[in-house]
Amino acid sequence: MVEVGYPSLEESQTATPVFSDSEIVELSNKYGTPIFLVDEETLVNRLNTLRRAYREYVGDVHVAYSMKANFNPSILQVFMRRGALFDITSVGELHFFTKSGGDVSRIIYTxxxxxxxxxxxxxxxxxxxxxxxxxxxxxxxxxxxxxxxxxxxxxxxxxxxxxxxxxxxxxxxxxxxxxxxxxxxxxxxxxxxxxxxxxxxxxxxxxxxxxxxxxxxxxxxxxxxxxxxxxxxxxxxxxxxxxxxxxxxxxxxxxxxxxxxxxxxxxxxxxxxxxxxxxxxxxxxxxxxxxxGRFLSTEASVLVTRVVNSKIYADQKFIYVDAGFHLLLDAALLHQSYPQYVLPRSFEDDSVKVKLAGRLCDSYDIFPLSQASDLKGADLGKIIVFQNVGAYSLVFGMPFHCQTKPPVFMRRLNGQFDLIRPAQKIEELYEEEGGALLQPQPSDYSQS
Ligand SMILES: Cc1ncc(COP(=O)(O)O)c(C=O)c1O
Missing domain, CATH: 3.20.20.10 (Alanine racemase)
Structure with a gap:
């Protein structure tokens, strides 16, 4: 088993980038945007950190991963391989757990x-x-x-x-x-x-x-x-x-x-x-x-998006990205702000106020900015990276406006990126949403 280190205290109080700028640019050019990236090493670090945090307790300590935060099978396996317990809440989660090779004696069913x-x-x-x-x-x-x-x-x-x-x-x-x-x-x-x-x-x-x-x-x-x-x-x-x-x-x-x-x-x-x-x-x-759930999975993941439009309105600059709250539901539900940054980076301090908007036709589809957000240089064609999106987000994907789920890649401990969730195709979504049940109909448009 590869042992990885612990994040320092300073690191736990900053939004340190988990992926290099060149990795993000390269992957987004190759696979398009939006895409989610997950870092295995950060998942392992967080599990080690949490276990170590209770080292002064006199009895045994177990950390249980609450899989509601992120039920991706490859993420489950990272924690399974390192002996975590699992907090499971539904028969659906149980199915994911057992299908991913989990040992049922590790389950706390709540x-x-x-x-x-x-x-x-x-x-x-x-x-x-x-x-x-x-x-x-x-x-x-x-x-x-x-x-x-x-x-x-x-x-x-x-x-x-x-x-x-x-x-x-x-x-x-x-x-x-x-x-x-x-x-x-x-x-x-x-x-x-x-x-x-x-x-x-x-x-x-x-x-x-x-x-x-x-x-x-x-x-x-x-x-x-x-x-x-x-x-x-x-x-x-x-x-x-x-x-x-x-x-x-x-x-x-x-x-x-x-x-x-x-x-x-x-x-x-x-x-x-x-x-x-x-x-x-x-x-x-x-x-x-x-x-x-949150501490173990959040910091390992980013959402990579691209600016697809922009508009100046009064004293504000609207930046539209090719994502929306269908991918980060808590941004709308809880006004959760995720630290964001722009690639390629810009060091010019433009004083204009930026509003980060999603692609949904919904007034709530504006991403709150965090105190750690840095949107300097955000403009058409640039990449916007949302940090700390691994928990209660990646798994909330919903098809509002017929939006498909983006692919998810995991950077393994050896640095290689593996696809851990394929992109959903629009035709798959159409069929799942009932398109596959439609009977062929003769067209009567000619009468109108
Ligand atoms: C019973 C139970 N345990 C653990 C968790 C995980 O909480 P957190 O992700 O904040 O660590 C939840 C979250 O809803 C929960 O309901």
């Missing part, structure tokens, strides 16, 4: 809807570790487990109801995810725990929470662990044999898009310190699971 037929399918495929976050969901899992007669490990998804400062928050009161510590109702952690402990084919393994994505203030992790520790102490009084083997702190490790963010090391140090105290007090040997 469904949102928790349907019985979904659990049946997952059990049939060999999944044996589930996270549940509703009473009905647990009953569905019980039914599927009893039907299949397969023993499983179960974690409870808690909603710790702590304040979270993040781009996407998932742990606020009334969030759709998880159960509260207590509300006297069946959808609560004590009820779920009691039910799991009473099921002969279920082994209770521990607790899971997910606070949000792109977390900006790391104190929420400590707040969530404070509450969890108190809860475990109370539950141990009710269930003297209760044993907690896993604590899964979900995702949220942020990435630099233009403003400084906490580094994985800072998060790892603080979480490890708190958790070391926690495990000492509860007297257990607990394995820590850290999930991540």
């Amino acid at each position: 469904s949102v809807t928790e349907e019985e037929n979904e659990f049946e399918k997952a059990l049939k495929d060999g999944v044996r570790r589930f996270v549940v976050g509703s009473y009905n969901g647990l009953q569905n899992l019980v039914a599927a487990v009893n039907g299949s007669k397969k023993a499983v490990n179960v974690l409870i998804r808690i909603n710790p109801e702590v304040a979270v400062k993040a781009v996407v928050r998932s742990a606020c009161r009334n969030s759709k995810f998880g159960v509260p510590y207590s509300n006297g109702k069946k959808d609560s952690a004590p009820t779920l725990l009691k039910t799991i402990l009473a099921e002969p084919l279920m082994s209770f393994e521990g607790f899971h929470f997910h606070l949000g994505s792109q977390i900006e203030d790391i104190s929420c992790y400590v707040g969530a662990l404070d509450r969890l520790e108190g809860f475990i102490e109370r539950m141990k009084k009710q269930h003297p044999n209760l044993s907690v083997k896993i604590i899964d702190i979900g995702g949220g490790t942020p990435v630099f898009y233009g403003t400084p963010v906490p580094s994985p090391d800072e998060i790892g140090r603080i979480v490890s310190k708190r958790l070391n105290l926690f495990v000492e007090r509860i007297g257990e040997k607990v394995t820590l699971v850290v999930e991540s």
Whole structure:
């Protein structure tokens, strides 16, 4: 296995180009634009970095790749080959995982809807570790487990109801995810725990929470662990044999898009310190699971586009690229700004204000500029590179305006570029969208 190094702290607070200018120009001339590029070395670096961040924790640490961020089979294989666990949320993701050669014992299956037929399918495929976050969901899992007669490990998804400062928050009161510590109702952690402990084919393994994505203030992790520790102490009084083997702190490790963010090391140090105290007090040997989609996959990828039109309007210069929010949905949905730069580079400081527009007929199809964006010299024919687009973007491709999906190339550790997703052809899109179902019709245009 080729070992690659870790990014420095400075690197985690800048949008350092992952590909050389000449690589980008050469590939875009050869294959056209838009194209996505992915760097295997950066994927490996980020996995190593996240693992190392929790080195001060006394117990075992596992990093789980949340494949919702990017389910490209070649990317999955990079993490599979390096022994990552996988956070899987749907039977579709499970299919991608197993077809790509994944080992089902590495899966933590966390469904949102928790349907019985979904659990049946997952059990049939060999999944044996589930996270549940509703009473009905647990009953569905019980039914599927009893039907299949397969023993499983179960974690409870808690909603710790702590304040979270993040781009996407998932742990606020009334969030759709998880159960509260207590509300006297069946959808609560004590009820779920009691039910799991009473099921002969279920082994209770521990607790899971997910606070949000792109977390900006790391104190929420400590707040969530404070509450969890108190809860475990109370539950141990009710269930003297209760044993907690896993604590899964979900995702949220942020990435630099233009403003400084906490580094994985800072998060790892603080979480490890708190958790070391926690495990000492509860007297257990607990394995820590850290999930991540964004941090593991974002910085490895760029979207290469070309300026296909420009227009001066009032004091603004509109630059139109051959991409749009159909390729980077979060740009419209969350006003996510990606650092962009222009190739060939220009060092002239033109004072005109640039608006970066996509090709869709939609007012939201304007790309927010990040503080790290540099659009000096953006003009017709030039290349615009969008950095840090690997998570929640490359996999969002949608055919709005009959737009096809661009190809994706991965730069392997030996420097070679491999095609890892072919370009979708317009004829394929037409057929998928129902064109293939059309019956030949005699033309009656002559009558009009
Ligand atoms: C349960 C769970 N774990 C992990 C993640 C990954 O979060 P991130 O990509 O911010 O690390 C998500 C994202 O939605 C999630 O829902």
